[in-house]
Amino acid sequence: xxxxxxxxxxxxxxxxxxxxxxxxxxxxxxxxxxxxxxxxxxxxxxxxxxxxxxxxxxxxxxxxxxxxxxxxxxxxxxxxxxxxxxxxxxxxxxxxxxxxxxxxxxxxxxxxxxxxxxxxxxxxxxxxxxxxxxxxxxxxxxxxxxxxxxxxxxxxxxxxxxxxxxxxxxxxxxxxxxxxxxxxxxxxxxxxxxxxxxxxxxxxxxxxxxxxxxxxxxxxxxxxxxxxxxxxxxxxxxxxxxxxxxxxxxxxxxxxxxxxxxxxxxxxxxxxxxxxxxxxxxxxxxxxxxxxxxxxxxxxxxxxxxxxxxxxxxxxxxxxxxxxxxxxxxxxxxxxxxxxxxxxxxxxxxxxxxxxxxxxxxxxxxxxxxxxxxxxxxxxxxxxxxxxxxxxxxxxxxxxxxxxxxxxxxxxxxxxxxxxxxxxxxxxxxxxxxxxxxxxxxxxxxxxxxxxxxxxxxxxxxxxx
Numbered sequence: 001x002x003x004x005x006x007x008x009x010x011x012x013x014x015x016x017x018x019x020x021x022x023x024x025x026x027x028x029x030x031x032x033x034x035x036x037x038x039x040x041x042x043x044x045x046x047x048x049x050x051x052x053x054x055x056x057x058x059x060x061x062x063x064x065x066x067x068x069x070x071x072x073x074x075x076x077x078x079x080x081x082x083x084x085x086x087x088x089x090x091x092x093x094x095x096x097x098x099x100x101x102x103x104x105x106x107x108x109x110x111x112x113x114x115x116x117x118x119x120x121x122x123x124x125x126x127x128x129x130x131x132x133x134x135x136x137x138x139x140x141x142x143x144x145x146x147x148x149x150x151x152x153x154x155x156x157x158x159x160x161x162x163x164x165x166x167x168x169x170x171x172x173x174x175x176x177x178x179x180x181x182x183x184x185x186x187x188x189x190x191x192x193x194x195x196x197x198x199x200x201x202x203x204x205x206x207x208x209x210x211x212x213x214x215x216x217x218x219x220x221x222x223x224x225x226x227x228x229x230x231x232x233x234x235x236x237x238x239x240x241x242x243x244x245x246x247x248x249x250x251x252x253x254x255x256x257x258x259x260x261x262x263x264x265x266x267x268x269x270x271x272x273x274x275x276x277x278x279x280x281x282x283x284x285x286x287x288x289x290x291x292x293x294x295x296x297x298x299x300x301x302x303x304x305x306x307x308x309x310x311x312x313x314x315x316x317x318x319x320x321x322x323x324x325x326x327x328x329x330x331x332x333x334x335x336x337x338x339x340x341x342x343x344x345x346x347x348x349x350x351x352x353x354x355x356x357x358x359x360x361x362x363x364x365x366x367x368x369x370x371x372x373x374x375x376x377x378x379x380x381x382x383x384x385x386x387x388x389x390x391x392x393x394x395x396x397x398x399x400x401x402x403x404x405x406x407x408x409x410x411x412x413x414x415x416x417x418x419x420x421x422x423x424x425x426x427x428x429x430x431x432x433x434x435x436x437x438x439x440x441x442x443x444x445x446x447x448x449x450x451x452x453x454x455x456x457x458x459x460x461x462x463x464x465x
Contacts, residue, residue, distance in 0.1 A: 007123045008032045010049060012042045012056035012068065013084065022055065022084075022110065029116055039063030043071060053103070053122035054081045069102060076167030076194070080122040082106060147184055149332050150325040154317035158185075165312045166192035171264065173249075173309045174287040176316030179364030182287035183247060185314060190243040195283060198242030203235045206251035214256055215272050218263075224273020236269045236282055243283045249309065250290035250301060257302045264308050284309070319361040319368060326357050329365065333372045341373075344381040352386050355394045378439050387443050427455055
């Protein structure tokens, strides 16, 4: 068997006889084996041996199995861990599985057949994770990372930070202007982390009045305030074992910031009106479009909370600083929007793409999506052209449409002609010039399609093109 593809197992047990017996059994099944007498020795050997799975006892002198699990979780990207448990320590084994993220547990004495199957599954699980990581790296080098797109140097730096940050349990502060995709980044971090199968909960700190934000965050007990008719879980409880995104964290009231800091330090919350605290395991991500560092210096944001949140800062570049990414982003958006609207847009004409890449994009990627979606609906099929773009991007809509269609014949009116007659003649002449393309005619006339539709109904025309 190719040594690189051989399945590697690290066995951790302080009892030499038990360690030796398990090693001999596993080695007979074709696994490569390394052993350690305690958690610290295991941590020292993991970088060199790079096991596909770890088998560890719980009760050991020095660093025990539970502390080893905690260290591995904090580091992120660890292989699956199978816990060995003796009679009487079942509660500890269940805790390691449900709270510390162990792969599974095995009772002593070990039943070989079941243990063999479990080892194979753990190794396969880790190899799938490795393959996924490898694919993510390959795609990111080509400008795609999850739902994020960009081959620019600025976005490649973001991808690097996310690859490093996602597997860990560290708090992350995502900074960027409105519309740069902060929540998208937070969801990607969650999806690439060991918590991917647990809940992802997002809370906008700017969307709630100050009187309700504490209840929304920590929950409340029945009768704790007027209107609290039932007990209710807050966002922290809903995100237990998963990830909580605190969006617009800069808008959180100072009084609540001190309570949030305590939760980040103790991993305990207290519902509004409750007497007891609840132990939780939640990874907190924060996002903001404000300069929290400057706010902290001005006393508008707690400095200790700022440092607690910025263990791993991830700054997102505005779209104007990575205009070269617009063609790839637009192509991906068309792939989503065509099925959504039933359109058949093949691409974007060069003149229209140049207009998109000249624009400053104050609303960033969110504004770009709105523009592409509008253009999809207007064009319906074929390519997006200049006349399908908003005036602030392509110039006056009517002028752009006229340039693309060539000179429009003039029309004259006799003195005494009614306004209704003149309006009808202009509409009919424009439709003739656009070969009855009502979308393009409405653009030239400076009216929306519904108005044109209603005018044609007045004239007794069929509503379809």
